[in-house]
Amino acid sequence: MTICMDAANTTESLKPHRQNTVAVRNPAAVKKIQPAKRKIAAKKNHAANLKIQSMKNLLLPIAFLFISGMSFAQVSKVTIQASGLTCSMCSNSINKSLKTVDFVEKVVANIKNSSFEVSFKQGEKIDYDLLKKKVEDAGFFVAKFEVTLNVNTLTCKDDAHVEIEGTLYHFLHVGERTLNGNVVFQLLDKGFVTDKEFRRNSRYTSMACYQTGYVGACCKNKTSSALQRIYHVTI
Numbered sequence: 001m002t003i004c005m006d007a008a009n010t011t012e013s014l015k016p017h018r019q020n021t022v023a024v025r026n027p028a029a030v031k032k033i034q035p036a037k038r039k040i041a042a043k044k045n046h047a048a049n050l051k052i053q054s055m056k057n058l059l060l061p062i063a064f065l066f067i068s069g070m071s072f073a074q075v076s077k078v079t080i081q082a083s084g085l086t087c088s089m090c091s092n093s094i095n096k097s098l099k100t101v102d103f104v105e106k107v108v109a110n111i112k113n114s115s116f117e118v119s120f121k122q123g124e125k126i127d128y129d130l131l132k133k134k135v136e137d138a139g140f141f142v143a144k145f146e147v148t149l150n151v152n153t154l155t156c157k158d159d160a161h162v163e164i165e166g167t168l169y170h171f172l173h174v175g176e177r178t179l180n181g182n183v184v185f186q187l188l189d190k191g192f193v194t195d196k197e198f199r200r201n202s203r204y205t206s207m208a209c210y211q212t213g214y215v216g217a218c219c220k221n222k223t224s225s226a227l228q229r230i231y232h233v234t235i
Contacts (some may be wrong), residue, residue, distance in 0.1 A: 074150050075126055075165060076182070078118045081144035082135050083194070085114040090140065097138040101130060114143075125166060129232060132191055144183040145192040147185045147233070154179040156235070158203060161219060168215065170231045185233040189213050205232070 046120045081095055091109050094116060098107045103124035108117040122124055133144050149164065154160060157176035162169050172188060187193070190213065202210060207218040215228045 076150050079115055079146045081115045082140045083143040086138045093138040094135055097134040142192055143194055145187040149183050151179045151183050165173045170230050170232045172232050173234050186230045
């Protein structure tokens with residue numbers, strides 16, 4: 001019994017010593033491990049930062065080229081010349097009719113040349129057909145219809161299509177060029193010019209859409225709907 005108890009006491013007496021030994025050794029081990037971990041983590045962070053920077057250096061020139069190649073355009077005003085006016089009352093009648101359109105901001109009439117400069121509310125979609133109808137509702141006809149746009153690197157050429165602010169344009173009798181700044185498009189569709197001029201302009205294209213005013217099989221813009229309005233313009 002004495003031997004067993006002595007052995008047990010000896011075992012118990014060794015436990016604190018072992019625990020103390022571990023406790024004494026652990027701080028030193030931790031001190032060695034922690035700097036090594038921090039060094040590895042720092043290397044990983046540095047490598048990740050280098051990778052991100054290299055990606056930025058690669059993407060920035062691509063983004064610049066993409067943005068610089070994009071074209072932008074915005075309609076700033078429309079100038080309508082009406083036919084059949086004989087007095088200031090005629091001009092006033094068209095003026096009032098145009099002002100009833102929701103997207104119209106202001107109308108400035110020029111009695112001398114029977115023209116009306118129409119400016120628009122910000123962010124509103126412009127309907128050229130509705131403006132033409134308002135002139136006709138007043139009892140007159142459109143002799144000339146010009147759209148002034150502010151453009152940036154807009155490329156155009158004969159029989160090309162371009163969509164600006166949701167409106168599709170088809171260029172007629174236009175040499176290939178790049179447009180910048182304020183540009184005036186003259187609409188050539190039926191009802192936007194005199195009948196004589198409409199017939200004369202038909203020699204510049206054989207496409208059926210010029211006669212109908214809507215996207216057809218002749219149009220190169222295959223993504224457009226057959227019911228989409230298309231305006232034929234020259235510069």
